Every structure is written in structure tokens, then in C-alpha cells.
Amino acid sequence: MLGYQVLMKKAWKYKKPVIGMMGAPGSGKSVVAHVLAELGCCVIDADQLAKDAINEQRVQEELKAWWGDDVIGDDGLVDRAFVAKRVFGDKANLGRLEGVVHPVVGQLREAAREEAFADEGVKAVVEDCPLLLEVGLDVECDVLIYVDASWESRLKRVQENRGWDEAELRKREKNQGSLDTKRRRADYVISNDAGLADTEAEVRRFASLIFPV
Numbered sequence: 001m002l003g004y005q006v007l008m009k010k011a012w013k014y015k016k017p018v019i020g021m022m023g024a025p026g027s028g029k030s031v032v033a034h035v036l037a038e039l040g041c042c043v044i045d046a047d048q049l050a051k052d053a054i055n056e057q058r059v060q061e062e063l064k065a066w067w068g069d070d071v072i073g074d075d076g077l078v079d080r081a082f083v084a085k086r087v088f089g090d091k092a093n094l095g096r097l098e099g100v101v102h103p104v105v106g107q108l109r110e111a112a113r114e115e116a117f118a119d120e121g122v123k124a125v126v127e128d129c130p131l132l133l134e135v136g137l138d139v140e141c142d143v144l145i146y147v148d149a150s151w152e153s154r155l156k157r158v159q160e161n162r163g164w165d166e167a168e169l170r171k172r173e174k175n176q177g178s179l180d181t182k183r184r185r186a187d188y189v190i191s192n193d194a195g196l197a198d199t200e201a202e203v204r205r206f207a208s209l210i211f212p213v
């Protein structure tokens, strides 16, 4: 499953692996990240970083100049689904997009590097990177995890904990692009359909494969 990554385990004594996380909305990425943090990982919310970076006033102004005011949603933030659609749907804009997206990715990498090396005790950087995968960009990850939970489990959890209804979950899932593709790309799948204790045990099992002992 993890193939060469397991062979790399020894090398990771010297290089901190970057673990990218993917999964449907509400699948449990934050829960998994929390367990990894308890195991000493440095967790970076790339989604939040990208959101912040893309919402810098300068970037917002550039996006508006290219794509018009509709690129900004009612909440005053960049409509990321709109951006993703433009990236895939309008090839002529790809060159222009690089001007926006590359600094965002650059910032992410820089932040990841800084955080990872700020504390010698950290074992890894975990990136929650759905936005970047959404727009077809690879963050440089050594291992990709896919957090898997059924539609029923996710719906129940987000209804109870976030007050979302079925339509809201469906809309967010649609904005994330193909989950099948992400699942296929993953080096490791963590199932999160059972209770939290089972998921924690699974994350620990994964960590024991990855981290140098």
C-alpha cells in the first residue's frame, strides 16, 4: 500500500515527511489531524492558509479584474468553486491563474517548512489540502491519506454537529471534485465509519508505518 514510503522510513529520520490529507466534507480529516498532532505532528490547515492567502486584498483585486465581481461571494470572500471552475473550464486563463495560484502555493510551502522546522520535536507536517487538489495542484506531499466515511455517517455527523442539511452537504461535496480520483491517488485510506476510538487506533497504526521508530 505504502510501497516505497515504507522503505523511506529510515530516510525520514533526516527529512520530515509531509502528509497530505484528502476526503469528503465531514469525513473526519480534522479528527485524524488531531490524533496525528497528539503523536507529535505539526498540523497545518492548508485550506485555511489558502483561504487567507487568496483573500489578501491584492489577490482579490486581481481576481476581480480578470473574472469580474462575481468571483467574490456574498460573504466578501473569494468563491473558490468559481475559481476552480474557471481553472478547468477556461484554459485561456491558465497562464493568468499562475500569477495568483503560484504565490499561494509558494506561501503554503514556506509556511509548512517554517512550522516544520521551528520545532525540532515535530515528526511531520500534515496538510489538509483539498483546495489545492481541487484546482489540480499538487502540494509536495510524501504521503497522501484519504479519510473515508460513508455518506450516511457523514450526513449524520454534520447534521448533529454543524447543523447542515442534506442539500448543504451535497453542495459542498460537489464543489470538491471527484472523490474517486482522490481515493485512487491516496497511498493510505483511513476508514472513519466507526467510533472515534477505532479511528484513533487506525491512525496510530498508520503512524507506526510512517514514523521512524
Ligand SMILES: Nc1ncnc2c1ncn2[C@@H]1O[C@H](COP(=O)(O)OP(=O)(O)OP(=O)(O)O)[C@@H](O)[C@H]1O
Pocket (backbone or CB within 6 Å): 023, 024, 025, 026, 027, 028, 029, 030, 031, 032, 157, 158, 161, 162, 192, 193, 194, 195, 196, 199
Ligand atoms: N468517528 C467519529 N465518530 C463520531 N463523530 C465523528 C467521527 N469522526 C468525525 N466526527 C465528527 O464529524 C464532524 C466532521 O468531522 P471533521 O470536522 O473531522 O471532518 P472534516 O473532514 O475535517 O470536514 P471538512 O472537510 O468539512 O472540514 C465533526 O463534528 C466531528 O466531530
